[in-house]
Amino acid sequence: MEAVSPQSPGPEVCSFFSTRIIARRNLSSNAFELTLLKPPAFTFAPGQRVRLKHGPVCRDYSIASAPAEENIRLCIRKVKRGLLSPQLAAAPASTTLTFTGPHGYFTFKASPRPAVFVATGTGIAPFCSMAASGDFDFTLLHGVEQAEDLYYRDLFQTRAATYVGCLSEARSGSTAHHAGRVTGYIEKHLPRRACDFYLCGRQDMIRDVTLLVDEEFQGSLVYSEAFY
Secondary structure, three states: OEEEOOOOOOOOOOEEEEEEEEEEEEEEOOEEEEEEEOOOOOOOOOOOEEEEEEOOEEEEEEEOOOOOOOEEEEEEEOOOOOOOHHHHHHOOOOOEEEEEEEEOOOOOOOOOOOEEEEEEHHHHHHHHHHHHHOOOOEEEEEEEOOHHHOOOHHHHHHHOOEEEEEEOOOOOOOOOOEEOOHHHHHHHHOOOOOOEEEEEEOHHHHHHHHHHHHHHOOOOEEEEEEOO
8 A cells, every 4th residue: 555645746726716605504413515707717627626715713624515616616514613614604695704715635536446526514515516517427425423413415325336324323223324433334245356445534533544554455545634
């Protein structure tokens, strides 16, 4: 296994943009989707993110929409004492925001190896953009606490070769989803072969999956992006 850094050897080239809130919808009790007006000059690749600024606070959010869509959609976790997400969760439509971007190099790389996307929580966002942008086969594992947190499942059920919701708080008798963490599913059910693993979410998930891939999936590559 080779762990691949998503960082480019060269500096990022990004610009400063002004936007406004078009709409907001709840995805679950602890996450929401924010739709922003896409500036005409703004372009990005699926998997990249924007650095959103509101007042003195800046935060990075991966883009959940495809580049061809009319607007930008962001998948945001509600952090009770967060510096920005509570403001975004309450901001009225037409609120003006600024952002820079695109940022990041967590993008899909064509390969003869099968792709395995692994996300926890709102780390699903870049995979939404990738899935909405192409018709390639991939396996998608989404680790959350409860079934209500499996947002965007309809998209992945139609685009993924295999889609598995991994519920850390599910009872062991549940049959609709995997009861347990994504690492448990990988360890017990994923065929041992060389794959390209794309990991996005909590740092502990990225660490644990990377170690598992290193031990069990020889010849694989790992690309990762941590969500905080």
